[in-house]
Amino acid sequence: MFVRNTTGRSLCPNSLTDLGITSESNPGVSSSVLIYKKGKAIFSEKESAEYVYQVIRGAARSYKLLSDGRRQIGAFHLAGDIFGLENSGTHRFTTQAVVETTLRLIRRQTLEMVAETDPAVSRNLLRMTTSNLEHAENHMLLLGRKSSSERVAAFLLEMDKRLTATNSMALPMYRRDIADYLGLALETVCRVLSRLHGAGVLDFTAGSHREIVLLDRERLANLDPPD
């Protein structure tokens, strides 16, 4: 099976190379594969972190909840992504499968042991954490200062970059998920998408409204202000 890694660099039959682990240098590192049904929890906030996960197929959402049910999704994890990397030993998000999702599990303890002796692995852990940080930093700007159309435009461009197989993208997540990722009401997400559809920026493929074709990436990019 082939998976796409997050940087889109190279396809790798051994997915652990993303962490800098190769079967030659670390023959002892093993992993198992599990399938999670739609909506199934993978781990919960404040739980101790047993495993690190890599998405093989499907998608997952990581979120925080307020006591009254308000939810903020911090990230979506798509095919190739690695998540659950908590150096504190405790998960800071609850993570669920958005749709039926196949994951590879790696024991965290194993990973840490390898990192202790192998500086390359250690560097990769840091690099991945930094990349998560960078995403969060950009998302703070979006959540704090962007309008609803700018948020949706940014979202579509992000997804376009991350899950494009063909020129039509099949969004795995629901409108509610998009809304909770963008800090909007789900009706607002609908309305913006409708407006973009009416303006000829995007199209829905017949049937599923989660399959979207971007017709005018440039106009979309103009909606998402730079700097």
Added chain:
Amino acid sequence: MFVRNTTGRSLCPNSLTDLGITSESNPGVSSSVLIYKKGKAIFSEKESAEYVYQVIRGAARSYKLLSDGRRQIGAFHLAGDIFGLENSGTHRFTTQAVVETTLRLIRRQTLEMVAETDPAVSRNLLRMTTSNLEHAENHMLLLGRKSSSERVAAFLLEMDKRLTATNSMALPMYRRDIADYLGLALETVCRVLSRLHGAGVLDFTAGSHREIVLLDRERLANLDPPD
């Protein structure tokens, strides 16, 4: 500008211990101290990262700008904080001194060299990056899902925890900074503070409205919903 270039040892024997560097194990690591005037840029977004900084006195703000001037402050750096740690080699924020601020500068390259050979330093780099990530994750929840009063309450509690010397705290930052940190208009911040003042939750010391006394931390904590 005022510059002193010294070794870490002679200036402050323990200043680098936050990074896991001690003068015994790494006698060669040197640092210099600079004073930045109010509003002075320390580094800019997309600039290459030459140094890592530690706040000795004062405060700094790290932010991103949109082309039309909208600003999102990602973090404030107070006395003791280390910032500018960019593993990518490029700064992702612009950082300025909020008030007159004294900083210790450490060459990034030196730090990386030490990290390469000393796994303890390497672990500390990861731990600090993780701690930044955790802050950003919590801030996403605030920016995406909290009301204006909840945001201000959370802000006051955060500052109370981070810069309390006495029971009155001297906020170094302006209302505009608070607003841009919380994703609000500066007038909204004012209004919430006024309301809290009227409700007897906090008090302004005579004169400066940036010196605040928290009278009722419990009521403040109730405004910031848990979970």
Added chain:
DNA sequence: CGGGGGCTTGAGGCCACTCAACGATAGTGG
């Protein structure tokens, strides 16, 4: 004492939210 920067307060407007109804789609069991 005058000027300027920062803070506060008010009036009014708008963007996004809530509430609500309806439509579409997929899954299920008879």
Added chain:
DNA sequence: CCACTATCGTTGAGTGGCCTCAAGCCCCCG
């Protein structure tokens, strides 16, 4: 195969929280 249902998505009406614009106040500092 087709009701039946649950779930997801869309659209409309109306509201409200926060924003914008504007004026005035206070303090610091030259």
